[in-house]
Each structure stands twice: as structure tokens, then as C-alpha cells.
Amino acid sequence: MIFGLILPLAMVLIALSRAYSEVDDGFVRQWARAHGLELTPDNRAMVDWYLRTARVLRTWGVLGGLFLPPLVGAALGGGGSPNPVWAFVGYLVGAIYAELSLVRPVAPGRRSASLVPRELADYLPSRLLRAQRGLGALAAVGGIAALVAPYGERSPWFEPPDAFLCAALVAGAVVMGAGLERLQRWLVQRPQPFVEPSLVAADDAIRSQSVHSVAGSGIAVLLVLCGVAAGALSLSDVQLMRWSMWVVAASSFLLALYACLYYGHRAWRVPRQAAGRAETAPA
Amino acid sequence: MILEVDPRSAVPPYEQLRQQVTALVLGGALAPGARLPAIRQLANDLGLAGGTVARAYRELEADGVVTTHGRHGTLVAGPPRGPAPRPEVLVAARRYAAQAAGAGATLDDALTAVRVAFASVRTT
Numbered sequence: 261m262i263f264g265l266i267l268p269l270a271m272v273l274i275a276l277s278r279a280y281s282e283v284d285d286g287f288v289r290q291w292a293r294a295h296g297l298e299l300t301p302d303n304r305a306m307v308d309w310y311l312r313t314a315r316v317l318r319t320w321g322v323l324g325g326l327f328l329p330p331l332v333g334a335a336l337g338g339g340g341s342p343n344p345v346w347a348f349v350g351y352l353v354g355a356i357y358a359e360l361s362l363v364r365p366v367a368p369g370r371r372s373a374s375l376v377p378r379e380l381a382d383y384l385p386s387r388l389l390r391a392q393r394g395l396g397a398l399a400a401v402g403g404i405a406a407l408v409a410p411y412g413e414r415s416p417w418f419e420p421p422d423a424f425l426c427a428a429l430v431a432g433a434v435v436m437g438a439g440l441e442r443l444q445r446w447l448v449q450r451p452q453p454f455v456e457p458s459l460v461a462a463d464d465a466i467r468s469q470s471v472h473s474v475a476g477s478g479i480a481v482l483l484v485l486c487g488v489a490a491g492a493l494s495l496s497d498v499q500l501m502r503w504s505m506w507v508v509a510a511s512s513f514l515l516a517l518y519a520c521l522y523y524g525h526r527a528w529r530v531p532r533q534a535a536g537r538a539e540t541a542p543a
Numbered sequence: 544m545i546l547e548v549d550p551r552s553a554v555p556p557y558e559q560l561r562q563q564v565t566a567l568v569l570g571g572a573l574a575p576g577a578r579l580p581a582i583r584q585l586a587n588d589l590g591l592a593g594g595t596v597a598r599a600y601r602e603l604e605a606d607g608v609v610t611t612h613g614r615h616g617t618l619v620a621g622p623p624r625g626p627a628p629r630p631e632v633l634v635a636a637r638r639y640a641a642q643a644a645g646a647g648a649t650l651d652d653a654l655t656a657v658r659v660a661f662a663s664v665r666t667t
Contacts, residue, residue, distance in 0.1 A: 304569070367552065369549070370547055370550075371591075372548075372589075373580075373585055373588035375546055375573075376544070377580040377616065451588050452588050453588055473593050
């Protein structure tokens with residue numbers, strides 16, 4: 261009992277102390293270099309603030325996602341254990357909140373804007389966009405398959421997957437699959453009132469990091485949903501699925517962790533096209 | 544390349560946008576085929592309503608300065624279809640605009656000064 265309390269508490273304290281520590285100068289320089297950003301006295305404070313705030317909010321998001329659902333369950337008289345899907349959802353919420361917290365001040369009076377178009381494809385590789393769409397569809401199909409698959413009585417204590425949970429899984433997959441891209445487009449289109457090139461470049465790097473964090477955690481959530489659907493299918497009467505779906509489910513959880521950590525922190529250089537450059541007009 | 548909108552100006556914001564984009568095209572800074580930002584992006588960045596930017600784009604399209612290609616966005620087509628200033632006038636205007644901006648004048652101040660100067664030239 262004591263061990264069960266002390267270990268999570270120690271994990272929380274370590275995670276929070278790490279999140280609230282000063283951002284290392286070497287890390288900031290490395291982050292800027294990886295994003296193709298030249299640090300200047302004008303943009304340094306904004307980059308420092310974002311990196312620290314994003315780390316703090318993502319950490320709170322993960323901790324909240326891990327510990328709040330079991331606590332709420334216990335308070336309501338039920339039970340429950342930490343579920344990885346809520347940790348990834350918490351990370352996603354933290355990443356969005358960090359981006360929204362970054363104030364981009366609009367000067368009173370005369371307003372300026374760059375004539376360079378901002379497109380989601382400039383901030384996120386197209387294969388991640390395709391992965392989001394594909395995994396959303398896959399999780400929804402998996403949820404429907406789990407809903408209609410045959411589950412025979414194998415033993416008195418065997419319980420087939422709950423139909424309500426399967427339906428919730430399908431709904432969650434559809435919402436995440438369709439909502440992630442809309443959310444990312446919205447983040448890219450948020451006001452960018454800077455005209456100073458160093459601030460525009462810093463804003464691009466930060467926006468790209470935020471969009472990647474959303475993509476990484478969103479893909480992780482979708483992979484967990486795929487894993488849950490595969491786990492449910494492994495209980496079905498279809499012999500082929502019993503072992504194969506267990507492997508798929510276990511792989512999905514591992515891939516989810518990898519996607520969140522890798523793509524969520526991945527550096528991406530926003531290709532800044534020169535304004536006024538001619539493009540090939542669509543036929 | 545920067546667009547500016549002065550909300551205190553007597554010129555409506557959509558007209559300010561139209562004039563600036565036309566000037567950039569005439570000056571060669573925006574080449575035919577260049578893509579302009581989406582209406583929502585420009586409206587967000589400038590703190591304007593989407594309808595204001597949409598109207599500016601519509602007017603530019605009516606002038607033949609831009610063309611709209613659905614989801615491919617808005618592309619620069621070329622100089623306005625109407626009579627355009629002669630090149631030597633554009634060069635003189637650019638020189639004057641640089642001096643006026645250097646002296647801290649706004650676009651409205653500079654245009655007023657041009658009108659005054661024109662009036663005095665015609666009366667002499």
C-alpha cells in the first residue's frame with residue numbers, strides 16, 4: 261500500500277521538478293539549430309518561454325491523464341487503473357494549451373501581415389497527415405469489427421467486449437481522425453502579426469513544434485484505439501485472430517509510445533518560400 | 544513582403560489591401576503565378592473580418608490582378624487590365640514614396656502631398 265502510493269508520488273515529483281527546471285542553454289541552441297532557426301536577442305526570450313511552458317504543460321497533461329481518471333473513478337465509488345490513452349490525450353491537451361498560451365501581441369493602430377501563405381503541409385510532413393487519416397479509419401473499422409465479431413461462451417467467467425465501449429471506440433476514432441487535421445490547420449492559421457524576419461522564423465519553428473506535438477500525441481491516441489480494437493478482436497471466435505490480434509495490440513501500444521516521443525519532439529524546418537515567387541498555376 | 548492596414552485611415556481596409564497588392568504587382572515584387580495567403584490567414588493576421596479580405600480579393604480579381612483557383616488558392620495573374628501608369632511615372636513614384644516613408648509620412652499623408660503638388664503644378 262505504502263509502496264503503491266510512494267512510487268507514483270515520487271514519479272510525479274521527479275517529472276514536475278524536471279519540467280519546472282530552467283531550460284538548458286545547450287538544449288535551446290540545439291533545438292533552434294534543428295529547426296533551422298537563428299537565435300537573436302529579439303526571438304530568444306520567446307523561444308525560451310515556449311520551450312519551458314510547453315514542457316510544463318505537457319507534463320501536467322500526462323500526469324493529469326494518468327492519475328485523474330483513476331482518482332475520479334475511486335471518488336465515484338468505482339475503480340480503475342491508469343490508462344495510457346488518457347496520458348496521450350493529456351499530452352495532446354498540454355501541447356495545444358502551450359501553443360495557445362503563446363501571446364503574439366498585435367500592435368495597436370497600424371497592422372501588418374506577411375504575404376507568405378501558411379499551409380499545414382509546410383509545418384507537417386504529408387506522410388504524418390496520411391498516417392493520421394489512415395489510423396483514424398483503421399481504428400473505426402477495428403471498433404466496428406469488434407462490435408460485430410462472434411464471441412461464444414468459452415467459460416462461465418468469460419465476458420465479451422462491451423458493446424458500449426466498442427461504439428465509444430468507433431466514435432472516438434472518427435472524432436480524432438477527422439478532428440486532428442482540422443485542429444492542426446487552425447493552429448497554423450492562428451494570427452501571426454510579426455513582420456521582423458527573426459520573429460517570423462521563431463514563430464514558424466514554434467508553430468511547427470506545436471503541430472508536431474499534436475500529431476505525435478494524436479497518432480499515439482489513434483494507435484492505442486487500434487490496439488484496444490485488436491485486443492477485443494483477439495477474444496473473438498475467429499481462430500486466426502486470437503494470437504495475431506494480440507501481437508497487433510501489443511505492437512500498437514509500443515508504437516504509440518514511440519510516435520508520441522519521436523514525432524511529438526521531432527524537429528522540422530518550415531520551408532519559407534520567398535513571397536512573390538511564381539508557382540506553377542493549376543491547370 | 545508585408546501588407547499594412549491602418550484602421551484609422553479614411554480609406555476602407557479592403558481598398559488599402561487592393562491598392563497595396565496592385566502596387567506590388569505593378570512594381571514587379573509579386574510575379575504572375577505567385578500565391579497569396581488564404582483569406583482566413585490574412586484576416587487573422589491583420590485583425591480584419593474575413594469578408595473584408597474576401598472583398599479585396601474579389602476586387603483584385605475583377606481588376607484582373609489575381610485569379611482564384613478553388614482550393615489551390617489565389618494566384619497573381621498580372622497587372623490590372625485598366626490603363627497602368629507608365630514606367631517612368633512608377634519610378635518617380637517609388638522614389639517619392641521612399642523619401643516620404645523615410646520622413647515618417649503615412650500613406651495618407653503622402654497621397655495628400657501628391658494631390659497638393661499636382662494642384663499647384665496645374666495652376667502654375
